[in-house]
Amino acid sequence: MEIILDKVKNQFEQNLPFAIYKKPNDAIVIGIFQKNDTLFEVTDFTEKGFVFASFDGSKTVIIPEKDSEIISVVFNKNTAVLLENEYSLPNEPDSNNFKNLVTKGIQAIENNEFKKVVLSRKETLTVDNFDLVGAFEKLVQLYPSTFVYCFFHPKIGIWLGATPERLLKSKNSIFETIALAGTQKDNGSNEVFWHKKEEEEQQFVTDYIVEILNEVAFDILVSKPYSVKAGNIWHIKTDISGVLNSDFGLQQVIQLLHPTPAVCGLPKEQSKVFILENENYDRTFYTGFLGELNLENKTDLFVNLRCMEICESQANLFMGCGITKDSIPEKEWEESINKSLTMKRVL
DSSP: OHHHHHHHHHHHHTTOOEEEEEOTTOOEEEEEEESSOOOEEOSSSOOOEEEEEOTTSSOEEEEEGGGEEEEEEEOOOOOSOOOOOOOOOOOHHHHHHHHHHHHHHHHHHHTTSOSEEEEEEEEEEEOSSOOHHHHHHHHHHHOTTSEEEEEEETTTEEEEEEEOOEEEEEETTEEEEEEEEEEEEOOSOSOOOOOHHHHHHHHHHHHHHHHHHTTTEEEEEEOOOEEEEETTEEEEEEEEEEEEOTTOOHHHHHHHHSSOTTTSEESHHHHHHHHHHHSOSOOTTTTOEEEEEEETTEEEEEEOOSEEEEETTEEEEEEEEEEOTTOOHHHHHHHHHHHHHHHHTTO
8 A cells, every 4th residue: 555655645746646546345446547747638538547427527537548547456444443533514505505595496396497406505614734645545444435546636626536426437348337316414324214205206206317228228128226325324226337329428428427316416417507607616626527438448437526625725615415396405504514524523
C-alpha cells in the first residue's frame, strides 16, 4: 500500500494528474498516474483510461491509459480505531434556503411540471493542512461497500468521494446498472422499514431506467428492490442487467442513463432545467460520473455522490435529496445533514 501512496504524494508534488480508487467490496486499490499535465477530454467514449465527467455534460475529462502508469496493490485494513471529528451544523440561513428550495420543488411537482426532482446544496468548511492520502485511507476503511476515489488534475482540482451508486458496468455487449433511491439514517438495526414516499421514489427510478434501456437493449432482467447500507445511510436498490443491441454503443447508453433519476429527476429534461435554474450554485462534477473507461475491454462507471472538492484551505461538500409530492422540507434538510457526515468523518 505504501508504494501507491508514495506515488500519489510524488505525483501531487509534481502537479501531475492521477486517480486512485477502490471498487465496492474489493481489496485492490488501483492508481493511474498521468506522465504529463495535459487536460485530455473524451470525444466518443472509445478512449481508454479513467474518466471524470460533470453533471451538466459540458466537460468529460480522462486520464488516458496510453499516457499513464497504472499500479494496483492490496489494501491492508488498519485495525486502529478512527477518531470521530466534531461536526459543525450549517447555519440557519443555509437551512432556510434549502427548505425554501425544497418547497419550490414540491410546488412544481404539484403543478405537474415533473414527478420527481433531486435538489442539492453545497456546504463549505475550513480545512487546515488537508491530508489527501490520509483522507483517502479513511474513506477506504470507513466505506468498504462503496466506490472510493481521489482524483486530481491541476486544471480541474482535487475531488474525493465514497459513492454507493454504479452508473454502468459493461463488457462487450453485456451491461449492468442499478436503480437507487430512498434514504434513511442507520439506527443500528438490520430491519429497515420504508415509507410509501421512498418506495414510490424507488419505483419511479426503476421504471424510468428500464423504459429507456428497452430502446437499446434486450434480455433485460430486473431484481426485486432490497435495502443496502453505505456508511451510515440505508438506500433501496434494484439491480438491472441486459444485452445491448448491436446498433448501439457505450456513448449512447451513457447519454441515456446520465444524469440518472437518482441525481436529477423525472422526466429528466424538465427536472434538469429546474435544477439549473433554482439551485443557485454550479454542481460541476458533483452528480457527474467517473471510473474506468474501456480498461482491459471493460467499463465500470459510478455516479459522483458523497463527495467533496478541496480548494486550498476549504472543503466543498455536496448533498442532495430526492423530492416527490410527499416530501417534507424539514425532513429533507435532516437527510442532507446525515449525508454530509460521510465526508465530515474524514476531514
